[in-house]
Amino acid sequence: MRRAFFASELDTTASWWRIYRCDGVTLGFTTHDRDLWFDGIVHRAAPGMLPSAIRVTSGFEDDPGDIEGALSHASVTAADLAGGRFDAAEVECGVVDWETLERASLYSGSIAGVTSEGAGFRAELESAKARLAHDPIPVTGPTCRARFCGPGCGLNPAAFEKRVRVTAIDRDTQTLRVDLADASAYRFGSLRWMDGPATGLSTRIVDTDGPVLMLAGRIDPDWSPGLRVLLREGCDRTVATCAARFGNAVNFQGEPFLPGNDMLAQYPVAR
Numbered sequence: 001m002r003r004a005f006f007a008s009e010l011d012t013t014a015s016w017w018r019i020y021r022c023d024g025v026t027l028g029f030t031t032h033d034r035d036l037w038f039d040g041i042v043h044r045a046a047p048g049m050l051p052s053a054i055r056v057t058s059g060f061e062d063d064p065g066d067i068e069g070a071l072s073h074a075s076v077t078a079a080d081l082a083g084g085r086f087d088a089a090e091v092e093c094g095v096v097d098w099e100t101l102e103r104a105s106l107y108s109g110s111i112a113g114v115t116s117e118g119a120g121f122r123a124e125l126e127s128a129k130a131r132l133a134h135d136p137i138p139v140t141g142p143t144c145r146a147r148f149c150g151p152g153c154g155l156n157p158a159a160f161e162k163r164v165r166v167t168a169i170d171r172d173t174q175t176l177r178v179d180l181a182d183a184s185a186y187r188f189g190s191l192r193w194m195d196g197p198a199t200g201l202s203t204r205i206v207d208t209d210g211p212v213l214m215l216a217g218r219i220d221p222d223w224s225p226g227l228r229v230l231l232r233e234g235c236d237r238t239v240a241t242c243a244a245r246f247g248n249a250v251n252f253q254g255e256p257f258l259p260g261n262d263m264l265a266q267y268p269v270a271r
Contacts, residue, residue, distance in 0.1 A: 003102035005095050012099045016043050017067070019111070020090040023200025027075050032098045039103075043096075044075060067091075067123045081121055083201065083220065086114050091125055138253075142260070143237040146253040148189075154251045160233040163194065166225050167211075175214045178229065183208045188234030191215065196227040205234060 005013050014032035018041065021027070028043035030036050036043045080086065089111045096103035109127040138145055146152030149160060168177040191213065192202040203217035213231075235241055239256040243249035 003097055003100070003104070005097075005104065012097050013095050014098045015093065016096050016103070017091065017093040018043075019086065020092075021085055021200075022088055022202075023085055025085070025200070029075075030096065030098075032096075034098075036096060036098060036101065038096065038101045046075075067125065076121065078116065078121075079197075081114050081116060083198065084217075085201065086111055086123065140255045140258055142239075142254055142256045142258070144235070144239075144242060144252055144254045146251070148235040149232070152251065152253045153248065155246060155248055157232060162231050164229060164231060166223075166227045166229060168225055169219060169223060171219045171221070173214070174219055175209075175212050176219070176223075177211050178213060178231070180211050183211050183213055183231070185233045186213065186231045188236055190232045190234070192230040192232070194228040194230055196224070197222040205231075 005011065014030050014036070016028065016030045016036070018029075019027045026041060028041040029046040030043040032043075032045055034045055076086075091107075091109050091111060092105055093107040094103055094105040107127065109125050109130070111123050112126040112130075113124045115122050115124075144153075149155045149157035162180075164178040164180055166176050167179050170176070186205050187208045189205045190202050191205055193199050198220060203215050205213050206216050207214040235246070237254070239249060239252050239254065242252045
């Protein structure tokens with residue numbers, strides 16, 4: 001039998017929430033005055049950090065919410081917020097009996113945006129129902145819609161990844177050099193930091209020049225040569241590359257031979 005919360009005027013109930021970051025780190029918090037351990041996660045007492053009232057409806061519209069707190073909390077720092085560690089993180093909220101640890105999950109969603117406000121921060125949440133607003137019908141186009149080595153592509157990412165070391169960093173040009181003779185295969189690919197202050201974070205590779213990579217994201221001043229990174233090859237999403245380079249045309253998620261709008265708009269003219 002499930003615990004009935006708030007069934008009496010005096011109750012041993014506290015709120016809890018978890019943040020599942022994209023870099024693999026899970027953070028747990030509670031409004032109780034001491035840490036609580038359940039579901040294999042330590043939920044830290046979080047004075048100065050509190051989720052707002054969240055209204056859960058039975059309709060299809062999004063149930064928004066937010067979390068506000070102080071940047072002085074050890075688990076949420078200004079550097080982590082600026083570095084994007086909380087971007088698109090999954091969030092789960094609920095209530096727990098802090099004596100018996102009986103609990104219930106009331107809300108799940110993701111962080112839509114994080115802003116710093118003076119000495120604090122504010123994270124805007126969107127519920128899982130927000131996904132219902134996205135059009136599931138793909139738009140036709142000549143390039144592949146699938147993410148390389150993701151759903152629909154079918155290729156094994158391990159076959160296209162390589163661990164290397166950063167040998168030089170140029171912050172003026174947003175580039176870094178790695179210990180490869182030619183990194184052209186990683187154009188349009190990704191770079192994931194394996195150690196250093198950005199461990200676990202990924203960024204897109206927008207261009208290459210020999211062993212030099214140009215990154216889409218900002219190069220942090222704390223990054224230094226010698227750090228290890230995991231490179232994943234990229235794809236330009238054309239059927240020619242998919243067939244010739246990867247031998248994966250059978251899984252190509254595009255319509256390269258479908259006439260475009262310019263051809264459909266043509267009409268006969270007298271000659």
